[in-house]
Amino acid sequence: MRLSTVYRLCAVALLALLVSGAPVPAASAPAHAGDPVHDAEHGGKGGGLDFTGIKRYDLGIYTLIVFGILLFVLSKYAWPNIKAGLEKRESTILSALDEAKKDRAEAADLLARAKKELDATAAKVGAMLDEARKDAEALKAAKAEEGARDAQAERDRAKREVEADRAALTKDVQHQAVELAVLIATKALRQQVSVENQSRLLDESIAELKANANRA
Amino acid sequence: MAKKIDPFSHVVDSNHFEILPTAGLEWHGLELGGVPLKFLILITVCAVGVGVAMIWLGQKMKSGDPPRGKLWNLVESLLFFVRDKIAVPGIGEHDANKYLPYLTTLFLFIFSMNLIGMVPFLGSPTASIMVTAALAVVSFFVIHTSGIMEMGTGKYLKTFIPHIELEGGAAMKVMGGMITVGMAILEYATAFIRASVLAIRLFANMLAGHTVLFMILFFIAMVSDPGYQIGFVKQQPEGVQNLIWGGMSLFSVVLVSALSLLELFIAGLQAFIFTFLTAVFIGLAKHPPH
Numbered sequence: 001m002r003l004s005t006v007y008r009l010c011a012v013a014l015l016a017l018l019v020s021g022a023p024v025p026a027a028s029a030p031a032h033a034g035d036p037v038h039d040a041e042h043g044g045k046g047g048g049l050d051f052t053g054i055k056r057y058d059l060g061i062y063t064l065i066v067f068g069i070l071l072f073v074l075s076k077y078a079w080p081n082i083k084a085g086l087e088k089r090e091s092t093i094l095s096a097l098d099e100a101k102k103d104r105a106e107a108a109d110l111l112a113r114a115k116k117e118l119d120a121t122a123a124k125v126g127a128m129l130d131e132a133r134k135d136a137e138a139l140k141a142a143k144a145e146e147g148a149r150d151a152q153a154e155r156d157r158a159k160r161e162v163e164a165d166r167a168a169l170t171k172d173v174q175h176q177a178v179e180l181a182v183l184i185a186t187k188a189l190r191q192q193v194s195v196e197n198q199s200r201l202l203d204e205s206i207a208e209l210k211a212n213a214n215r216a
Numbered sequence: 217m218a219k220k221i222d223p224f225s226h227v228v229d230s231n232h233f234e235i236l237p238t239a240g241l242e243w244h245g246l247e248l249g250g251v252p253l254k255f256l257i258l259i260t261v262c263a264v265g266v267g268v269a270m271i272w273l274g275q276k277m278k279s280g281d282p283p284r285g286k287l288w289n290l291v292e293s294l295l296f297f298v299r300d301k302i303a304v305p306g307i308g309e310h311d312a313n314k315y316l317p318y319l320t321t322l323f324l325f326i327f328s329m330n331l332i333g334m335v336p337f338l339g340s341p342t343a344s345i346m347v348t349a350a351l352a353v354v355s356f357f358v359i360h361t362s363g364i365m366e367m368g369t370g371k372y373l374k375t376f377i378p379h380i381e382l383e384g385g386a387a388m389k390v391m392g393g394m395i396t397v398g399m400a401i402l403e404y405a406t407a408f409i410r411a412s413v414l415a416i417r418l419f420a421n422m423l424a425g426h427t428v429l430f431m432i433l434f435f436i437a438m439v440s441d442p443g444y445q446i447g448f449v450k451q452q453p454e455g456v457q458n459l460i461w462g463g464m465s466l467f468s469v470v471l472v473s474a475l476s477l478l479e480l481f482i483a484g485l486q487a488f489i490f491t492f493l494t495a496v497f498i499g500l501a502k503h504p505p506h
Contacts, residue, residue: 052345052419056229060346062256066263067354071321074270079317081274082295088280 176213180205221434221444227343227426229255235337255341262328262341266321298323298491306495307502315498318358323491326351326418330483333426334476342486343422345415352415355494360407363501375504376403410497414490421486425479432472439464 183205231252235241246253273291276283283289298320303312326342333340341347363372377400382392439449440461449460 050228052423054345056255056344056346058251059229059255059259059341059344060350063259063341063347063350064354066259067321067325067351070263070267070325071318073267074321075317078267078270078274081278082270085274085277085280089277089282092280 176209179212180209183208223427223431223434224423226430227339227423229339229341229344233337254339255344255347258332258338259329259341259347262325262332266324266328270321270324294324295320302488302492302495306492307499311499311502315358315362315495319491319495322351322355322494323487326490327484327487330422330487331480333422334479334483340422340426340483342418343426345419348415348419348490351418351490352411355414355490355497356408356411359411359494359497359501362498363504366502372501376400376407378403410493414493418486418490421482425482429472429475429479432475433468435468436461436465 184201187201187205229252231247231254232242232244233246233254235243246257269291273288273295276288277292283292295316299312299316302323303316303319306312307315329342329347330340332338333343360372363375366372367375378396380392380396380399382388382395434444437444438446439457442450449457452460
């Protein structure tokens with residue numbers, strides 16, 4: 001059971017206890033209606049409409065006076081402060097509202113500007129990307145052309161070198177063949193030529209030719 | 217001889233406070249020149265309570281800060297309740313704030329006088345017709361003064377006269393005139409009747425409510441006190457009488473506790489009705505229906 005419920009139950013029980021105390025003395029008290037003691041205690045004779053307090057002009061006049069004083073006191077000491085406080089609170093709320101409206105308008109303006117700038121930046125970036133792509137493609141094409149040109153030049157150069165080497169080699173072979181022929185002829189003139197001599201001469205000449213070639 | 221029951225004896229004004237009479241906790245002799253002072257004291261206590269609460273609220277609200285704390289919120293909520301649920305609906309947005317001080321004071325004063333009657337050993341001053349009549353008189357003057365200030369005395373008094381035009385000959389015109397006079401008399405009487413009804417409604421509700429509570433508790437005396445004991449119980453043996461007394465005590469206390477909660481609601485409701493009708497009548501006086 002929650003504590004507040006216990007408090008409530010206690011309060012109800014106390015109330016019931018206090019209320020229940022009321023009728024007991026009423027029962028033990030002298031008879032009420034028509035009883036002079038009771039009438040004196042309750043300010044009336046106990047008959048007719050006395051129970052309404054209809055003859056209690058003093059009570060009516062006193063209520064008027066007290067209520068009048070209460071109105072006067074509150075109009076002097078409470079309402080001016082309450083009014084001032086409410087006006088302050090109202091102006092605070094209104095200024096906060098105005099400020100909030102201004103802030104909202106400013107935020108909307110900033111947002112629009114930021115969006116505009118974002119759009120402009122996006123367009124600029126797109127243009128830059130397009131340009132970069134074009135540049136890259138142009139560069140790629142140029143590089144490819146240059147590469148092909150270099151490759152062709154290299155091929156031509158290699159071809160020329162091969163041709164030159166071949167020419168030099170041919171010339172060299174021819175020269176060696178002539179030398180060989182001369183050598184053979186020289187040796188043949190110095191001795192009689194047989195089949196064995198012929199073969200030996202050829203071998204010696206080739207070996208000599210090789211030795212010359214190695215020396216060269 | 218059986219004693220007579222006076223059901224109003226504990227509701228009307230008296231010269232004593234009976235806190236717990238069974239324990240001898242009583243205070244008698246509160247009178248001045250034979251006039252009981254109990255209600256005068258309670259009216260003063262309520263007025264001082266309302267005054268202190270509103271001045272305190274004024275001091276708190278002066279800064280313009282929002283309310284903080286339970287008590288501040290509670291008192292301020294009563295003020296705004298009167299403004300939003302009574303003054304504005306009854307008088308209209310334009311004039312509501314002008315009458316707010318009067319209506320708030322009236323509501324809190326009546327509410328506190330109704331509530332103080334819920335304290336068992338005290339009493340409700342609003343259960344006296346002269347107290348409610350005094351407040352109705354003040355409302356009567358506020359209502360009609362506001363009407364006169366709005367449109368002038370002559371014009372305001374003319375608003376009570378209805379415009380009736382009957383087509384036909386002279387006889388019809390005479391009849392129309394008679395009806396107009398008759399209705400004007402009724403309308404003027406209504407102004408007084410409205411104020412009287414304000415007083416009687418509040419007084420009757422508070423008197424009846426407290427009387428019912430008293431009578432339900434008095435059932436205990438009717439089965440236990442030889443002076444009030446009813447015949448059926450008297451004829452029973454003592455054991456049965458005790459049993460009836462126990463059952464009746466439990467029944468009465470439980471029922472009175474439940475009805476006391478209802479009375480708490482009625483204390484607020486009657487204060488609301490008195491103040492709301494005053495606001496409506498002020499609104500009608502300032503802007504009469506055409």
